[in-house]
Amino acid sequence: MNIVACVKQVPDTEAAIKVKPDGSGIEEAGIKWVMNPYDEFGVEEALKLKEKFGGDVTIVSVGPARALETIRTALAMGADKGIHINDPALEGADAYNIAAALAAAIKGIPHDIIFCGQRAIDDDAGQVGSVLAEFLGIPQVTFVTKLDVEGASIKVIRPIEGAQLLIQSSLPCVVTAQKGLNEPRYASLPGIMKAKKKPVDVKDAAGLGVTVAPKAKIAKTLPPPARPPGKIICGEEPAEKARELAKLLREEAKVI
Amino acid sequence: MELSKFSVGNEGREVFWNAENFEGLLFAFTAIAMAIFAYGIYRRWQMWTAIGKPEVRNDQIKERIKLLLKNGLFQIKTFRDIYPGIMHGLIFFGFIGLMFGAAFDATEFHVGEPYGFPFLIGKFYLVFSFLMEVLGLFVLAGVFMALDRRYITKPERLGYKGEPDNTPDDAIVLLLLGGIILTGFVIEALRIHVTNPPWEVWSFVGYTLAKAFAGVDNNTARIIHKVMWWTHTFMALGFIAYIPYSRLVHMITTPANHFMASLKPVGNIEPIRDFETAESFGAGQLEDFTWKQVFDSDACTRCGRCQDGCPAYLSGKALSPKKVVQDLKTYWLERAPLIAAAKKAAGKAAEGAAPEMPAATKAMVGEVIDLHELWACTNCMYCMEHCSSSIEHVPKIVNMRQYKVLTEADFAPELQLTYRNMENNSNPWGVGSHLRADWAKELGVKTLAEDPNVEYLFYVGCSGSFDERGKKVSVAFAKILQTAGVSFGILGTEEGCCGDSAMRGGNEYLSQTLMQTNIEVMNGYGVKKIICTCPHGYNTLKKDYPHFGGNYEVYHHTEIIANLIAAGKISLKKPVDGMFTYHDSCFLGRYNNIYDQPRKILAAVPGMKLAEMDRKLDKSFCCGAGGARMWMEEHDGERINNMRTDQAIDVNATNIAVACPFCLTMLTDGIKAREKEEKMASLDIAEVVWRAMGLEEEKPSADVCAPTE
Known part of the structure; x- marks a missing residue:
């Protein structure tokens, strides 16, 4: 079974995000970059399938030079090779163009299952996996929390409000990973060392035969509105404090 | 007569x-005994040298002789x-003395008397x-104490989980020892009965006996004597012959281990x-240990001091x-003969052929x-401090953990998270590294x-940077330094996990990545002296950083504060209330002798x-947080921090003074678990000192609702 896992390098969840004064994006200085956590679930699931059924796991990532570290992280976990799509034109590109580039890269390699995170934690767009499936003309199952391979098809669980769906899909197929799918492994040290020597193909848009033409673009990045200061309700009696809280929620915050 | x-x-x-006419027989039997002994030692030697990586343990001979x-x-x-x-001690010193005695006898017989200068005469x-007589009684008393401990009193530590771990060998050795003395x-x-010289009252035991x-006539006495003498x-x-094949081998291995x-x-x-x-x-296999780490287990006498604390x-x-x-010893006893034989066979085979x-x-x-054993260790160093055979348990534990973590990447998920946090934000909690200096x-x-x-x-x-309680300690200590006029600075967000x-x-x-990052920063600023409030940072900066080019004078804040008080740089004038007890941190006490x-x-x-x-x-009893246990769940048994808290409650303490942020967290949690937070608190020494300096009005914690004027 040949598996592809798409990964994106994103700022660490704890990183201090500062918006550039001109609104053209965020300040990158001092940011610790990590693999998008949802993509990590995809990589882990890919490795588990490889351990069970054999085959190769290829990591594909679109990003600047630093994205190579994230590809190496996935290789350290146990993936076999990487494709690094590095093209300045793709920086900040929309999901349509990113997916087009990924699709172009993936078309050239055998793929039974393609994993993506259900969304990336930086822009929270959640589109790449779906668009990629469309470009490849294959089915997609999204927000997957459990996956079983049965012959030439997969059965997955997709939680929805108040229930969960058991979905069966033919292969090849795009799967977007949701939290709960697995616990990503910690890379072993021999794994980390071997990852340094695993092959990573670097490609640009032209090399993939893709023309980058954004359909949507981020006009401006703005900092979130400043949070108003909190209020501590004082009083002797809990009942009195509760009354005051209810009053404030209704009259000041207008939420009840 | x-x-x-x-x-x-x-x-x-x-x-x-x-x-x-005993000499011929005696010499023959002695030769046989010595041969059995020598063969045993030879076999043991092959086993000692069969397994393990090289390690130098014969340098600094003077120091080593002192230890011996x-x-x-x-x-x-x-x-x-x-x-x-x-x-x-009774058995050991008694026996050494008696061996000298036997040697004196032999010298008297074979040298003194034949050459005309007998010395075992007169007052001497x-x-x-x-x-x-006294030494013989020493050994007997020691043997009886040992028999009592092993078979009657049975202290917990001579077993495991209530089951004594006695072996037949234990009994044989004690009976041999006692038997030699009694006979x-x-x-x-x-002899005294037959020869009956009046001065033998000095041999008071034999004289009494x-x-x-x-009532025994001399001939019968002589016959019994002969039988007993040979016995x-x-x-x-x-x-002597039994030594290499029994626990008695510790007579060789234990001093060697010292x-x-x-x-x-x-x-x-x-x-x-x-x-x-x-x-x-x-270390995933015995072969991954050094030979000394393997040898250690043969020096163990199963005394159980390690287990006691x-x-x-x-x-x-x-x-x-x-x-x-x-358990390592048992495994070694299983593996070493096989490996020794394989090496021997390879030695005989063609040169260059790698031994199979x-x-x-x-x-x-x-x-x-078992992995539960491996991960339960807090690295508190009690076992090593008190091992009467100088066995080094903790490095073995850490080496085996290295195998699980680095080679197999198979370890507790919560510890994986901790490591990821350290990788991404250089602290175990994973709080954004940009917030590191916010406390200041x-x-x-x-x-x-x-x-x-x-x-x-x-x-x-x-802890001092991110933990809410720890931050208060950092603030208190910084204020003490400022008041005392000490010239100091921090690394701010350039600081990383120790x-x-x-x-x-x-x-x-x-850990090496983290250490090297810090060393680069510290060396970049030409740092020479460092103060730590956390004994873990203190210990590692002092002892591990030199491995990687970080050579500093490292002090713990209790050393600095004690000096400031002694030099009159700060004065403690405000009395503190309550009954205090001081909890020794392992990494301060046993690791660094700061008591x-x-x-x-x-x-x-x-x-x-x-x-x-x-x-x-x-x-001192560990708080439970050392050896990365701070970051792990404690599923088995009683919680260590609660036990330590109970020990403080037992002496009616209302304040547990600590000098370590891990201890602070663990004991604060213990106090909560025992529902004593109304009556008890855990405080760092720096906080106690800052309070006693009386320079700051203490704000009551509920002051957000205090009436404003």
């Missing part, structure tokens, strides 16, 4: 009385636990005889130097340091040593980037009422 060349004024005895004399000859480590110390003989006394008594043979001789020779003890700083873990090409890291064991976890060493080693039949880590925002503390010309770097550490938990949790790769300073500081606080817990100083 037989005729004798001895008389009053010329006291003595016929050495080897009644043992005519101190702990081998003078039994200092054994005497640290007084009752068993005396028990062993009487004193000599008297001493031999010695009997043959002496029989002789009375028991009062005595066979037991003594048997003893001689070969680590001369490195306490708690030293040898850094892994080759990450790039090695295929396996840490092991927080993991006492809290009901699977780990017992004794069991770990014994017998494959391991089980996983050392996971099967020989309002204090006017400068970073070295702002002013590198300061005397001390205050290395705050992760690496202690990563190292002791087996993630040597991560006095915290106590001196507390004693300098006006109105200080201090009660010591039973487990204190070098016998």
